[in-house]
Amino acid sequence: MTAGDSRLRDLIAQHNLTDDEYKKIVEILGRDPNLTELGMFSVMWSEHCSYKSSRVHLKKLPTTGPRVVQGPGENAGAVDIGDGLCVVFKMESHNHPSFIEPYQGAATGVGGILRDIFTMGARPIALLDSLRFGELSSAKNRHLMRGVVAGIAGYGNCMGVPTVGGEVRFDDIYSMNPLVNVFCLGVAHKDKIFRGTAAGVGNPVIYFGSKTGRDGIHGATMASDSFDDQSEQKRPTVQVGDPFQEKLLLEACLELMAEDLLVGIQDMGAAGLTSSSCEMASRAGNGIDLDLTNVPRREPGMTPYELMLSESQERMLMVAKAGKEDDCIRICRKWDLDVAVVGRVTGDGMLRVKDQGQVVAEIPAKALADDGPRYERPHQPPAYQDMLANLNYDAVPDVKDANAALLALLESPTIASKRWVYQQYDHMVRTNSVVRPGSDAAVVRIKGTGKAVAMTVDCNGRYCLLHPYEGARLAVAEAARNLVCSGAEPIGLTDCLNFGNPERPEIMWQFVLAIEGLKDACEFLQVPIVSGNVSFYNETNGLSIYPTPMLGMVGLIEDADRAMTQWFKQDGDDIILLGS
């Protein structure tokens, strides 16, 4: 590029691409991309979608085991629980959107994770949420918390999926960057799991769900961007969730799946139509011809760029068996959903997008979905580690008045009861909640089996700051303890790794060590990690959050009657202290 290319340079920067990444795009295409193509690359190669800083490290995690039916790489992971059933689960973050608009940010986060579960063919039966806010003494933090809790409640309750547990912690490090992580679990027949694949040349590609609007354009790149004082201006990217629409989508999906109609299905999450189409094509080694003319839209005058990048919620893409279009359309109409055949599977590996008869984008699907940049970013221990290593523990004052200290602890919001939160969540719908919020883990029975699953979400960010390796190991251990104390055997894990800016070597160091810790602890306990999510760039004005590798662990209780709760049961019972 030359100096005369300043407009191009601006465009590249606005799309959060580096010069090298742009060069790679030109190399792949053998020409300069047009604006639509540039947009598509930018979202797919964003940190959020491409995992470019984390992939090399995530590979180290143990992901296999005798019960694993589906490991990382699909919409969610799946673990065998016997009786021909498996549990499908995953955790997702919606931190940045929730900071901008707490209600809608949290609500659409719930919507996204629910879609991840039911696109796999599983009916969601439980949600858990893990939240981090700054101290409640600030009105802003109270506002954020109120909005986030109401948003999770608003969406989850309407969907009829109980929010059975979670955790909330407060620390001012999160006041400019709260964390909103949501875990969802569903149940599916082991041999009826659906995957996001566009197999079968000639098969129709069908769009269904809500209409496409101009919402959330660049949401995926936003999630891969740090905040600064200008972030307020990024607000037009806010998406509004429609849980009722999602309920229709859920029921329609399960009905479509019950009939023999589908080859593959995927939800349109971050990067919308672009990610769903190229990922499905790439997984099958195929291409897709998309025709935007038929894409249902909410507003007139939408450009191909906008249609391909929109992050409107409650939309899905399915690849049907040839000839089954009408059956698919009939079921979608029954549920009052917009539906349209928008393309065909091709054998040439290209994602080819047409609008009004013109080709507006033509990119190898695999280049978008899988051949994104991959970085082994430099890492190095932060300076504060030296300080910690040299800390003189003897200089830390002893507690003088233990009673007062205990009361102060009990009073702190992090430790106090979370009833105000979980009473706003319908935690009983579906009538499976054997152990409701308030104990170590939530226990939900699996109807028709006599079994139950226990679930917990855990992470102590402060431990992870002090030492990411030990902190991550402790988080795994805590989650496992919570399950075991509920009578369950841990069978699988999902993670949601919340970190600062990976371009900073100290943050990358935290990340690499946390992964090591997760790996060692999971191998030791023989609990595989079957799905997960990485959320980088959790920093505002240069201040990072604590490294917070959130875990969602799932355990199996063979006999639901034997689920255990944490509280004392009866006068005169013996109390035994176990462990060291």
Added chain:
Amino acid sequence: MKIGIVVFPGSNCDHDCRHVFQDVLGQTVAMVWHKDALPAGLDAVVIPGGFSYGDYLRTGAIARFSPVMTGIKEFAAKGGMVLGICNGFQILLEAGLLPGAMLRNRELHFVCRDVFVRVENAATPFTNACVPGQVLRIPIAHAEGSYYTDPVTLAGLQANAQIVFRYCAADGTVGTEANPNGSLDGIAGIRNAEGNVLGMMPHPERCAEALLGNEDGRLIFASMLETMRGKRSELKMAGV
């Protein structure tokens, strides 16, 4: 016995009601899609909880126009037993099968927890297995459960023993403290004048199994089954 459970697009306690009637109580269940006609031969109709149409305008406001409602009105007019739970209650109000309306909860937000209700009338088809004044522990889960009606209608409800459940404390005392949503006169459930239509905010289907730690809700279903058996044998005796 055959129970019809109505399914609106946003119903979400429909499976729970089916589970109770079918798997726990061993009855026959017909799931009735809201766009279809009400099938013949039902002994009772249940309108389950949920968010019938997203509840965007007012709870139950849109649902009352669903085709199935015509059949339900006829069924009720002929004395058929209709139970509306939570959103089902809200729909019965909007449809005019029960008097009054629902307002937002006093605290404005959704509340999901166990409450106590006192059985104010144990002589209804839905409560005849209870004793008068019995206190039941049943969960609620709603954001719009603050019952309201005009003073004249309220006086009528009181005079005709149409108030079937009132929110109360564990010992049965009724009052503001025990009222979770600001409902008028502590109303948690009412019946129509004829007694065959009941709307209640608490969810009996959520507490009908020992595994879930509470079986108080079973009394409602047991009452209904008892009533149906009675009706059937009456019909038999009359040679119908």
Added chain:
Amino acid sequence: MKAKVHVTLKQGILDPQGKAIEHALQSLGFQSASNVRVGKYMELDLNETDRAKAEALLKQMCEKLLANTVIEEYRYELS
């Protein structure tokens, strides 16, 4: 034609939402605000040219769906 519909709670019916907002306003220092009442506002297009007909339609919509006259009252404008 464009229609604007206001649906408000009837006088005498407690409006907890209005109360909450009033409370919040006051704790934000807006002491001079009082009697806050909250209602719904709807805008819609009516594909009608006859004003009287449009009014009749609107009235029906309000009575049937947009307002619950047990607790709410409504008014509308056409333009």
Added chain:
Amino acid sequence: MKAKVHVTLKQGILDPQGKAIEHALQSLGFQSASNVRVGKYMELDLNETDRAKAEALLKQMCEKLLANTVIEEYRYELS
């Protein structure tokens, strides 16, 4: 003074409520209704005599509390 505040969703923002109501109106036979948008309407008393001051106050209230300016816009009248 009496203030009336209308808070509506910004153009382009999804309005699930409006969509649901429009759908319901149409299936009730009101085919001529379209583009339904739903907003909030608030009335309040302002203990102020100076009009300019009252306007300034109202604007602040809207920005700070009554409207969520991320997705909503507002307008007010004084009388």
